[in-house]
Amino acid sequence: MNTHALQHHVSRDAPGIYPFAGLPVRLGFPSTVDFEVIQDEHGPVAVVARRDFSRTTRMCRISGQLLPYRCRQTRQLLTGIHIYDPRFCGLLExxxxxxxxxxxxxxxxxxxxxxxxxxxxxxDFTATEDRLLHQFACTCGGPRCRGWITGYDEPPSIEGQHFLQRWWHTH
Structure with missing residues (x-):
């Protein structure tokens, strides 16, 4: 595996996505040279690559505030411990x-x-979350789309079961 955090040389002075001195680009945290945060009328919604990344490349480190509960822009670290990061990893779709x-x-x-x-x-949210804040119908459109997204340790909700019954008949 390519374990270099940055394939291309990024200046030590490159601006970081995280606006904190303790999370500098030189330590592998995301740079505005490598990534762009996409906004809509409500605020940040997604992250886009500003350059190419090769398969198996370690792209960047992530950070955030630890919380004992899940919310919209958290990712699960351990059962009952979630990282709140509205600037980067919480925006990954x-x-x-x-x-x-x-x-x-x-x-x-x-x-x-x-x-x-x-x-x-x-x-894939199922790779990190045992339960989701809200299950949802997937719109990824991929050939291996599962249709309804849950955490890895939860069954589809009643809404999800109804959705999947209709979805399976059309796919």
Whole structure:
């Protein structure tokens, strides 16, 4: 595996996504040279690669505030411990066949396949979350789309069961 955090040399002075001196780009935290946070009228919604990343590249470190509960922009570290990060990893979108993997044991984001400049970064929420704040109908459109997204340790809700009955008949 390519364990270099930054494939291309990023200046030690490159601006970071995290606005904290303790989370500098030189230590592998996300840079605005490598990533762009996409906004809509309500605020930040996604992360896009600003350059290409090769498969199995360690892309960047992640950080956040530890919380004893889940909320919209958290990722589960352990049962009952969630990392709240509204600036980066909390903005990674779901895909059933994602282009990235969030390693919660080491707090690094890895490229699962070649990622091209302009691609939105995606992870499989089922890989990190035992239960989701809200289950949802998937819109990834991938050939391996599961249709309804749950945590890895929860069954589909009643709404999800009804959705899947209709979804399976059309797929």
């Amino acid at each position: 779901h895909a059933c066949d994602p282009n990235a993997f969030l390693d919660m044991s080491e707090l690094w984001l890895w490229a699962l396949r070649d990622i091209h400049q302009g691609e939105r970064l995606t992870i």
